[in-house]
Amino acid sequence: MASFFKITFLGACLLFSSQQLKAQKFTISGYIKDKRTGEVLIGANIYNKENYQGTTSNKYGFYSLTLPADSVKLVFSFVGYQPIETHFYLNKDSEMDVGLEGVVELDEIVISGKEEIEEITQMSKINIPVDQIKAMPALLGEVDVLKVLQLLPGIQSGTEGSSGLYIRGGGPDQNLILLDGVPVYNASHLFGFFSVFNADAINNVELIKGGFPARYGGRLSSVIDITMKEGNNEKLRGEGAIGLVSSKLTLEGPIKNERTTFLFSGRRTYIDLLARPLIKSATDGDEIAGYYFYDLNGKINHKFSNRDRVYLSGYFGNDDAYSRFSENYELDDHSVSSEDEFRLAWGNIIAAARWNHVFNPKFFSNLTLTYSRYRFDVSQYYAEERIYVDSVDSEEESISYFSGIRDFGAKIDFEFIPDPNHYIRFGVNAINHTFNPGILSFQSSVQSDTTVGSFRTTANEFAAYLEDDIRVSDNLKINAGFHVSAFSVGDEFYTSFQPRVAARYLLNNGLSIKGSYAQMAQFIHLLTNSGIGLPTDLWLPATERVAPQEAHQFALGLAKTIKKHYEVSLEAYYKEMEGLIEYKEGASFLNVDGDWQDKVETGRGDSYGVELFVQKKTGKFTGWLGYTLSWSNRQFDNLNFGRWFPYRFDRRHDISITGVFKVNDHIDVSGAWVYGTGNSITLPSSRYIDYSSVSALLFNDFIPDGVKYYDRRNGYRMRSYHRLDLSIGFSKQKKWGVRKWTIGTYNTYSTRNPFFIDVHRDFEGNRRFIQYSLFPIIPAISYSFKF
Amino acid sequence: MKKLLIMVCVIFYGCETVVELDLDSGSPKPVLNGIINPDSTLSVHISQSKYILDKGPFEIIRGATVDVYENDRWLGELLFDSSTLFYTHEDLKPKRGMRYSIEVAKEGYENVIAETTIPVALASISEASVDSVLTEGLKRFRFHVTIEDLPGENYYEFVLYAYLKILEYDRETQVSTQIDSILVQFSFYTEDLRAEDFQTSIMTSYVLSDNLFSGKTYTISFHDSRATLSGNLAHDYSTFIFALRHVSKDYYLYRRSQALQFWVEDNPFAEPVPVHTNIRNGLGIFAGYNQSTRIVRIK
Known part of the structure; x- marks a missing residue:
């Protein structure tokens, strides 16, 4: 009996110790990078084949996976890269930095990561690989990130050629466009035809249009998170392109061993330089006129240790349209010399300093200091000097108008991953805004100086959030959290509590059902006449008179990966928005006198629709099909007589089909076809006599104009929009690297797509509707290189 | 290089097309x-x-x-x-x-x-005067009107009439003699009205609401806005009649929107302005006002 107890006791001890050993958990953490360039891979999958538990790398490439002490078969994978599988016995915390190798022939790769579309809790999120963005056909050969995003379901392009984004019925101001974590306020060059993002300097683009995790806030409709490359840590590399309108060059490499790397990228258009000799010769050298834009991106990062990294990044971009005219001439008793100069300029400056710190393998932090400035300037200067025999008479006048916004910000974000069932994020941030909502200044040597317009306003915005990505069971995952924010402007203090929740339930057949609810608040407004992202649009704060914007969005969807290559998602959404602003009827930014608050109306809106997205990210053929069926409406008490009206970019059907086909190692062909229901516009349907003119009807030979009658605001739809873009690229390996010729056409079958419609009256009084179109077929050729 | 320039020019080539639109033109209102x-x-x-x-x-x-x-x-x-x-x-x-x-x-x-x-209360002009200023070498009239606001929410229209002298010129004596006078509406402009107030399209009246001077007096100065055809613009008129109309809200909204539509017609950045109407099953305006006047004679 005694021996029985001994055996039982020993057995129990052994069992207990083995259970304890089994229950003990350790953490594997590290960074995932491109093996060739050292560039971090964002959203790479890491999972253990033994128990199907996994995680993904964050936007700094960091991952953390806590598993029970046991044998593990860890797989690291990322789209377009050869997966790595490693086997070992986990019995202590381990740091494991992994470099994945890019592959050319994607067909061979089977992405075995568990984080496929049906696995991810987050819905309404799309990642487009940068290589795919760069392979798409582009207007004038200028690869444009935002224009590619316009081809996704739920995202509309606004007007022809513009890079504005209208996401799920929201306005362009409702998109939080982040470049390395810093908000970009005007992402357009050349009146919206190009965006400010140089694709060569970009590592990752992520778009979220619904089901926003709690870590994001400040805008109603989307988050477009663009991460710049860090710079190659192996050797000096470069790439560039020479195109019809611009050229660009990107250089990157290590500064000192592998710890410090840099990236520098520049782009400039040269229409002005090409045209300058022609203009000079045509005007006898008296006149200079031109337009150009440039971008400069720079980034330096330094790795102090595996626990501490610092990143400094900046963007400088400017558009400049200018003309200078000077003349000298002789009169009877004096000579005159005059100078006339006009300048229209706008641009962004963005800077960020970030510090990553790994407290321990489960606890990651990032501190960011940001600066963002957007400024729009129009100026005209005139000077005249009259030289007499015994005296000199001169006068000077200058008029300038400027508007803009400037932010200083600080934020700290924490990520805590206690085990594979929880991914906790929390943080706080603060932004100091300065708004300049349009000031006109007149200075003269002969008249008194005058300054009119709206006052400069400062405001402070604060936010904090907490979210957890919870794995409830193998089938059910929930991301729940809240975002609280506050805005202080003048004597007003606005606060907002925004709950967020998203869930996915995985069915046995690999299909997942997803649902989400997000409440969003936005304390800044964009006052726009054009709706196409002109530089004249004004950024304005919520004030005592103009409340912040708010939105509630519900989304429900299905997701499934078919045959390992095709990600299919179907989503329905409903969004309500309040606190929207519009110019009062008849008001425009041209009326600079008076306060902007007197020129706006506030109202509400709703939008709802269904989106289908089929994407193929791997293989010789990649691309996607997107279809959106949607409605978007607005209601303002003092517009359209208080009745609901369609939003200007309410688009019932929106289809995009894109494809990139890699014929062989040297040739790739790409195409994009888009179709969209015509935009809504306001047109008069009839005219009628007004009270002041009725007496004129007594005179038979005079027909008064009367007044125009508009059935309803945005009550007419322009013709539908469709366009086919094609491109073919020829690559060749050279001793120094790779060169590529790209030939493409924009609007290949030259559709006269409507830009706007106006009623035109000729000298004989005949009226007609005239439709204006922008681009017929536009061929493009560019030469790019990489070394 | 030449080909490159031609292609660059093509980029900004815009085209116009006359289009037939499916607008509801069937039933006049x-x-x-x-x-x-x-x-x-x-x-x-x-x-x-x-x-x-x-x-x-x-x-x-x-x-x-x-x-x-x-x-x-x-x-x-x-x-x-x-x-x-x-x-x-x-x-x-x-x-x-x-x-x-x-x-x-x-x-x-x-x-x-x-x-x-028809509004009950008569609008009241407590003071009205006319003087003249030299503007760009021309003598022009300037008018000053003080309104006594009525209690409650009110809307006004200000109209200026003038007696224009009809002169006969004697070539022999080279003297002009007044033979008659006619009553005309006088065009004017002002710089001190607020955003809500609006000059009507014919430039001979202003409509304004009292929401910023409710219950108080409000003084407005107007300037002579006639075309500068003659050297001295201040000698052709003998008498001015200042008319202040107490108008209904519908009238105010109608005149304001009508004027706004007129003024922004050529502004491509402004949103189109529909004209206010209070006519059920139709368009136009049916509105009322009462009017008080004040006469100022030029010496």
Whole structure:
């Protein structure tokens, strides 16, 4: 009996110790990078084949996976890269930095990561690989990130050629466009035809249009998170392109061993330089006129240790349209010399300093200091000097108008991953805004100086959030959290509590059902006449008179990966928005006198629709099909007589089909076809006599104009929009690297797509509707290189 | 390089296309215009709208039955006067504080209905004066008017009339002699009105609300805005009549939106402005006002 107890006791001890050993958990953490360039891979999958538990790398490439002490078969994978599988016995915390190798022939790769579309809790999120963005056909050969995003379901392009984004019925101001974590306020060059993002300097683009995790806030409709490359840590590399309108060059490499790397990228258009000799010769050298834009991106990062990294990044971009005219001439008793100069300029400056710190393998932090400035300037200067025999008479006048916004910000974000069932994020941030909502200044040597317009306003915005990505069971995952924010402007203090929740339930057949609810608040407004992202649009704060914007969005969807290559998602959404602003009827930014608050109306809106997205990210053929069926409406008490009206970019059907086909190692062909229901516009349907003119009807030979009658605001739809873009690229390996010729056409079958419609009256009084179109077929050729 | 430049030029090539649009042009709407006040007989003008591209004249609607009601009591029927093209009744004059309704029946149209109330209180000008300033070498009139605001929410229209001297010039004596004078509406502008106030398109009146000077006095200065054709613009007028109309809100909204539509017509950045109407089953305006005046003679 005694021996029985001994055996039982020993057995129990052994069992207990083995259970304890089994229950003990350790953490594997590290960074995932491109093996060739050292560039971090964002959203790479890491999972253990033994128990199907996994995680993904964050936007700094960091991952953390806590598993029970046991044998593990860890797989690291990322789209377009050869997966790595490693086997070992986990019995202590381990740091494991992994470099994945890019592959050319994607067909061979089977992405075995568990984080496929049906696995991810987050819905309404799309990642487009940068290589795919760069392979798409582009207007004038200028690869444009935002224009590619316009081809996704739920995202509309606004007007022809513009890079504005209208996401799920929201306005362009409702998109939080982040470049390395810093908000970009005007992402357009050349009146919206190009965006400010140089694709060569970009590592990752992520778009979220619904089901926003709690870590994001400040805008109603989307988050477009663009991460710049860090710079190659192996050797000096470069790439560039020479195109019809611009050229660009990107250089990157290590500064000192592998710890410090840099990236520098520049782009400039040269229409002005090409045209300058022609203009000079045509005007006898008296006149200079031109337009150009440039971008400069720079980034330096330094790795102090595996626990501490610092990143400094900046963007400088400017558009400049200018003309200078000077003349000298002789009169009877004096000579005159005059100078006339006009300048229209706008641009962004963005800077960020970030510090990553790994407290321990489960606890990651990032501190960011940001600066963002957007400024729009129009100026005209005139000077005249009259030289007499015994005296000199001169006068000077200058008029300038400027508007803009400037932010200083600080934020700290924490990520805590206690085990594979929880991914906790929390943080706080603060932004100091300065708004300049349009000031006109007149200075003269002969008249008194005058300054009119709206006052400069400062405001402070604060936010904090907490979210957890919870794995409830193998089938059910929930991301729940809240975002609280506050805005202080003048004597007003606005606060907002925004709950967020998203869930996915995985069915046995690999299909997942997803649902989400997000409440969003936005304390800044964009006052726009054009709706196409002109530089004249004004950024304005919520004030005592103009409340912040708010939105509630519900989304429900299905997701499934078919045959390992095709990600299919179907989503329905409903969004309500309040606190929207519009110019009062008849008001425009041209009326600079008076306060902007007197020129706006506030109202509400709703939008709802269904989106289908089929994407193929791997293989010789990649691309996607997107279809959106949607409605978007607005209601303002003092517009359209208080009745609901369609939003200007309410688009019932929106289809995009894109494809990139890699014929062989040297040739790739790409195409994009888009179709969209015509935009809504306001047109008069009839005219009628007004009270002041009725007496004129007594005179038979005079027909008064009367007044125009508009059935309803945005009550007419322009013709539908469709366009086919094609491109073919020829690559060749050279001793120094790779060169590529790209030939493409924009609007290949030259559709006269409507830009706007106006009623035109000729000298004989005949009226007609005239439709204006922008681009017929536009061929493009560019030469790019990489070394 | 030359080819490159040509291609660059092609980029910004815009094209225009004349397009046929599927706008609703089938049914013209009846248009009722009637601004009534206690100093005039009650009359309204009735026409119909025309398709936006039609070049022809506006068509008068004749043969309609136009009934008038005062505080829901039938007053009478207005009859068409072909000399003025108005429907009128010479015995009917609106009264202050009364509500007037119009009902127009005409075959082929739904019955057109509108109503308005003549404001009770008379608007008051407490001070009015005229002086002149030298602007760009020309002597021009300047006018100053002080309004005593009435209690509550009010809307006003300011109109300026002037007696224009009709002169006869004697070539022998080279002297001009006044032989007559005619009453004209005088055009003017101001720089001190606020955003809500608006100059009407004909530039001879201003409409304004009292929401920023409610219950107080409000002084406005106006400038002579006539075209500078002659050297001295301040010698042709003998008498000015300042008229302040206490108007209904519908009238204010109508005149304001009508003027706004006119002023922004050529501004491509401004949103189109629909003109306010209070006509059920039609377009136009039926509104009332009462008016007080002040006369200033030029010495």
